[in-house]
Structure formats: structure tokens, C-alpha cells
Amino acid sequence: MTHYIENYSYPYKTRGSGAVTRTTEKLTGLSRLSHFLVGIETIDTLIERSAVYIRDMLRVDYCRIFILSSDGHYFFKSKQSETVEAVEKVFELVSSSKEAQKPSSLEQVLDIRARELLGLKIRDCHWIIPLCVEQSQVGTLVLAKTNSTEIDAFPPDTYYLVDLIADQLGNAIHRRQLNEQLENSSIEIVLALSKTLETRDPYSGAHSKRLASFSEKMARYFNLSGRETRELCWAALLHDIGKIGIEDSILHKPGSLTTREWEVMKSHSEVGAHIVQDLSGLENIASIILSHHERVDGKGYPQGLMGDQIPMGAKIIAVVDSYSAMTEGRVYKAPRSHEEAILELEKNSGLMYAPEVVNAFVSLFDESDFVD
Numbered sequence: 001m002t003h004y005i006e007n008y009s010y011p012y013k014t015r016g017s018g019a020v021t022r023t024t025e026k027l028t029g030l031s032r033l034s035h036f037l038v039g040i041e042t043i044d045t046l047i048e049r050s051a052v053y054i055r056d057m058l059r060v061d062y063c064r065i066f067i068l069s070s071d072g073h074y075f076f077k078s079k080q081s082e083t084v085e086a087v088e089k090v091f092e093l094v095s096s097s098k099e100a101q102k103p104s105s106l107e108q109v110l111d112i113r114a115r116e117l118l119g120l121k122i123r124d125c126h127w128i129i130p131l132c133v134e135q136s137q138v139g140t141l142v143l144a145k146t147n148s149t150e151i152d153a154f155p156p157d158t159y160y161l162v163d164l165i166a167d168q169l170g171n172a173i174h175r176r177q178l179n180e181q182l183e184n185s186s187i188e189i190v191l192a193l194s195k196t197l198e199t200r201d202p203y204s205g206a207h208s209k210r211l212a213s214f215s216e217k218m219a220r221y222f223n224l225s226g227r228e229t230r231e232l233c234w235a236a237l238l239h240d241i242g243k244i245g246i247e248d249s250i251l252h253k254p255g256s257l258t259t260r261e262w263e264v265m266k267s268h269s270e271v272g273a274h275i276v277q278d279l280s281g282l283e284n285i286a287s288i289i290l291s292h293h294e295r296v297d298g299k300g301y302p303q304g305l306m307g308d309q310i311p312m313g314a315k316i317i318a319v320v321d322s323y324s325a326m327t328e329g330r331v332y333k334a335p336r337s338h339e340e341a342i343l344e345l346e347k348n349s350g351l352m353y354a355p356e357v358v359n360a361f362v363s364l365f366d367e368s369d370f371v372d
């Protein structure tokens with residue numbers, strides 16, 4: 001793609017600093033778009049935010065990105081299948097014809113139904129650009145300038161830029177789709193493991209689901225990213241997965257454990273981390289599972305980590321796990337009230353639990369929408 005940059009920028013450099021500045025602005029915008037696309041977490045965000053970014057960058061009046069799904073159809077908000085079909089036909093025509101890929105006046109390519117669905121006006125000059133990765137189409141970019149019927153509403157110096165943008169967008173969509181496939185298979189693994197634990201220990205299954213719900217609220221409180229939130233919830237569901245390796249006589253023992261039995265029980269955090277560490281997409285939750293019984297005063301297990309040595313996700317799970325265990329009770333221990341459990345958390349804040357996490361957890365109960 002670099003030949004476009006050379007061909008475009010060289011003649012303008014000799015004409016004055018204004019053209020050079022415009023070139024620099026465009027390349028800077030392109031570089032920013034590239035960084036922006038790398039950080040995008042969902043397809044929806046990519047569609048919405050990239051469209052605004054590109055619209056401003058190219059100074060067009062209209063920019064929409066359409067994603068082609070694996071079933072060969074586009075995502076549309078419209079429920080009118082007839083009009084969806086009309087637009088899809090146009091996109092298909094454009095992607096198969098080099099001539100149609102140039103900027104055109106609407107009458108030449110889009111019929112009225114397609115125009116309505118896309119929200120374009122009659123006098124708009126539009127440009128439909130297929131987004132491809134290695135010969136496979138992943139979407140379509142539609143640009144338009146309002147009240148402009150001339151063919152050159154998009155000046156030739158825009159062509160190289162749009163080409164590069166389409167290239168970046170196509171790759172970003174493809175990357176995001178691959179990530180979503182990986183996430184979906186990770187979710188399936190998490191649910192399968194969670195079910196396995198539930199079969200082995202019904203109490204742990206229900207307890208873990210409650211923890212995941214609390215963890216999601218805590219993630220929102222601490223403003224964690226989408227990925228961090230997802231991983232925290234997965235870790236909450238699987239924090240005790242290592243218990244599937246604990247023998248029944250210890251796992252289901254109704255009374256207190258002996259010293260040896262307690263040592264066996266404590267191994268569940270290491271066993272759990274070991275189970276998930278090699279599973280694709282779950283690598284990051286291994287450290288949370290490993291450290292969910294660490295204490296901020298260093299007296300926890302298995303490594304005796306202190307304070308900030310403990311991953312944030314593990315500090316959160318330590319608090320919500322203890323609260324849930326206290327309020328749920330055990331075969332050998334009556335459940336405590338919400339107030340008693342909160343008092344216990346506050347008493348051990350700075351010893352067993354991170355003070356910022358205890359404070360956050362307690363404050364969540366003050367919010368009207370925080371329903372356990």
C-alpha cells in the first residue's frame with residue numbers, strides 16, 4: 001500500500017506547505033485510526049465508533065460500516081427483509097464489479113428502497129467499498145456526501161486514503177470476529193467445567209454462580225474493561241474448579257477437617273489454576289484462581305502473597321466468596337445474617353481482605369439496584 005502514499009504526497013510537496021500539512025494530517029489520522037482499531041473490544045463498538053471517526057477524518061456527511069456474517073448476510077437493524085435484500089443485492093453487485101466500486105451518484109447504483117434503508121438522500125454522491133481480507137469479504141463501507149451529484153465529489157487524493165482505511169477496517173473486523181469465535185469457545189469451556197464441578201459438588205455450583213453475579217457488579221464498580229469483567233466472572237464461576245480433584249470423604253465431610261485433610265483441601269487453588277492455565281482463552285484467569293485464598297497480610301495460601309502482589313480479581317473474589325459462604329452457611333455452620341457477614345468483612349479488612357474491595361462491596365449494598 002505504500003506506493004499510494006508516495007504517488008500522492010510527492011507532487012503536492014512542491015506546491016507549498018498547505019498540501020504537505022493536509023497529507024500529514026491524513027497520515028496522522030490514519031495512524032490514529034490504526035491504534036484506535038487495535039483497542040476496540042466489540043463488533044458493535046467497531047461499527048459505531050469507527051464510522052464516526054472515519055466520517056470526521058474524510059470530512060464526509062455519511063459513513064456506515066456493514067458487517068458480513070458467516071451465513072452470507074449483513075447485520076441490519078431494519079426488520080424489512082425485502083429492503084435488506086435490496087441493499088444486499090447492491091453490495092453483492094459492487095463487490096463483484098470493479099467499475100461499480102468507484103464513487104457514484106445514487107441513481108446509478110442504489111434503488112429507492114436501498115437508499116431509504118441506508119438513510120441516504122436523493123442527491124447524495126455515494127461510494128460503496130467492499131472490505132476484504134485475503135480475497136474474502138468481511139463487510140462493506142458506505143460513504144456519502146450530501147447534495148453532491150458530481151462524480152468527483154470524492155477528490156482523487158481521497159482514493160489512496162479510503163483504500164488504506166478499508167484495508168485497516170477489514171483486518172480489524174476479521175481480527176474481532178476471530179476473537180469472538182475464541183471467546184465463544186472459551187465460554188463453552190467455562191460452562192462445561194462449571195457443570196462438571198456442580199455435578200461433583202452441587203453446593204459449589206450454586207455458590208459459584210452467585211459469586212459471578214457479585215463479581216460482575218464489582219467489576220462495574222471498579223470500571224474494569226469488558227475483557228477484565230468477562231475474565232473475572234469466568235474466574236468466579238471456576239474459582240473452586242480444583243475441588244473436582246478432592247476425594248469425597250474430604251469434600252463432603254460434614255464436620256471439621258483434620259490437619260491432613262485441610263492440607264488436601266487447600267490444594268484446590270493450585271489444582272484449579274493448573275486445570276485452566278493451558279486452556280486457550282482462559283490463561284489469564286489461572287492467576288486469579290491460584291490466588292483466591294491469599295490474604296493481604298500475607299497469611300493466606302498457597303504462596304503467602306501480600307497486598308498488591310495479589311491480583312485484583314483474586315482480591316475481589318476473596319471478599320465476595322467469604323460473604324457468600326457466610327450468608328449461605330454450611331452443613332456444619334448456620335448461615336449468618338447480611339449484617340453479621342458485613343461486620344466480619346470489615347473486622348478483617350486490611351488483614352484477610354483488601355480495604356478498597358471491602359469498602360466497594362459494602363457500598364454496593366447501599367445502591368438501590370444492588371439486589372442479591
Ligand SMILES: [Fe+2]
Pocket residue numbers: 239240268269292293
Ligand atoms: Fe476456594
